[in-house]
Amino acid sequence: MRHWKTPNPCRNLWTECLLPNHSDPCHPAHDMSNARQILALLKTHVRGDEEEFFSLAMQVAAEEARVGHRKIAEEIRTLIDEAKAKGIVERHGGTVVVLQPRGDLANLVSIQQPTIRLSNMVLTQEVQDRLSRVLLEYRQRIRLRNHGLRARRKLLFIGAPGTGKTMSAAAIAGELHLPLFTILLEGVITKFMGETAAKLRTVFESIAVERGVFLFDEFDALGSRRTHMNDVGEIRRVLNSFLQLLEKDDSESLIIAATNHSELLDPALFRRFDDVIEFPLPERDTSLTIIRSRLAQFDVTELDWPAVANASEGMSQADLARASDDAAKNAVLCESSSIRMRDLVDALHERRGANR
Numbered sequence: 001m002r003h004w005k006t007p008n009p010c011r012n013l014w015t016e017c018l019l020p021n022h023s024d025p026c027h028p029a030h031d032m033s034n035a036r037q038i039l040a041l042l043k044t045h046v047r048g049d050e051e052e053f054f055s056l057a058m059q060v061a062a063e064e065a066r067v068g069h070r071k072i073a074e075e076i077r078t079l080i081d082e083a084k085a086k087g088i089v090e091r092h093g094g095t096v097v098v099l100q101p102r103g104d105l106a107n108l109v110s111i112q113q114p115t116i117r118l119s120n121m122v123l124t125q126e127v128q129d130r131l132s133r134v135l136l137e138y139r140q141r142i143r144l145r146n147h148g149l150r151a152r153r154k155l156l157f158i159g160a161p162g163t164g165k166t167m168s169a170a171a172i173a174g175e176l177h178l179p180l181f182t183i184l185l186e187g188v189i190t191k192f193m194g195e196t197a198a199k200l201r202t203v204f205e206s207i208a209v210e211r212g213v214f215l216f217d218e219f220d221a222l223g224s225r226r227t228h229m230n231d232v233g234e235i236r237r238v239l240n241s242f243l244q245l246l247e248k249d250d251s252e253s254l255i256i257a258a259t260n261h262s263e264l265l266d267p268a269l270f271r272r273f274d275d276v277i278e279f280p281l282p283e284r285d286t287s288l289t290i291i292r293s294r295l296a297q298f299d300v301t302e303l304d305w306p307a308v309a310n311a312s313e314g315m316s317q318a319d320l321a322r323a324s325d326d327a328a329k330n331a332v333l334c335e336s337s338s339i340r341m342r343d344l345v346d347a348l349h350e351r352r353g354a355n356r
Contacts, residue, residue: 135176180212308341
């Protein structure tokens with residue numbers, strides 16, 4: 001009769017990577033020590049404390065080396081080095097430190113840690129309410145998930161240039177203390193469409209690994225209608241690839257696409273997003289609020305506010321802010337603490353003409 005050797009149940013991947021302070025992996029104290037190490041690692045992972053997680057993993061590697069398992073120790077150290085090399089965000093004492101991307105991501109994304117908040121912006125009440133709802137759902141995403149519900153994570157921002165779409169994405173990142181990853185479409189889209197699809201996959205792999213706010217600005221460059229008369233088969237395949245990647249994504253990141261030309265977008269895109277938020281041009285009162293805010297440090301008693309409102313009609317938030325700044329510069333250069341009506345109206349007309 002042939003006798004089969006029973007495999008050692010202690011010799012599995014977790015056991016080899018998390019050995020206790022005993023050279024024998026089946027030592028009676030092994031199970032308890034192993035469980036404690038796993039528990040400690042899981043706690044640091046749940047807290048998002050990457051620095052402590054890596055520190056504990058290095059302790060495991062050192063213990064492996066001490067008991068003679070040098071190969072396992074070296075594998076653990078290699079994995080830690082690879083994880084740190086790919087890392088984009090580190091946390092030190094609760095402070096987020098944004099690192100520059102490496103490898104394939106270097107030409108695909110730019111990264112910043114925004115400090116702006118929604119309270120710093122002048123938006124319509126409807127837009128404010130909808131963005132606040134996004135923040136609330138994201139902060140309560142675990143509670144929603146426990147009830148079989150999904151938080152809004154995939155957002156499409158549409159509206160005229162300068163209405164606050166990009167700044168709102170930064171404000172969401174600032175409110176949630178997350179890094180803002182802006183996708184560099186000039187790096188993603190190449191004349192080789194197969195390469196473009198591969199770069200999109202790289203971006204979505206990063207979305208799955210690095211929790212943050214990922215912004216696809218000027219999204220119409222990627223999401224144009226598949227039936228456009230100048231379209232080609234490869235471009236349609238790239239858009240199909242994006243749709244599939246977006247639909248499959250179940251990460252912890254927020255994905256925001258922003259466009260000035262929603263009419264160019266493929267209709268299939270709209271239903272792939274959890275919410276579509278339109279950023280309108282500011283109304284009369286909102287325009288005056290923006291101007292007053294930008295000129296708060298100056299004397300504005302000379303200004304004829306009804307005339308200012310007429311001159312600013314139909315202008316975007318960004319243009320109103322720039323025109324106000326131009327008027328403020330004139331006051332500073334003239335060594336005056338007052339804003340002249342002529343300077344402000346001229347600045348508004350100049351900004352309006354620049355966008356024609």
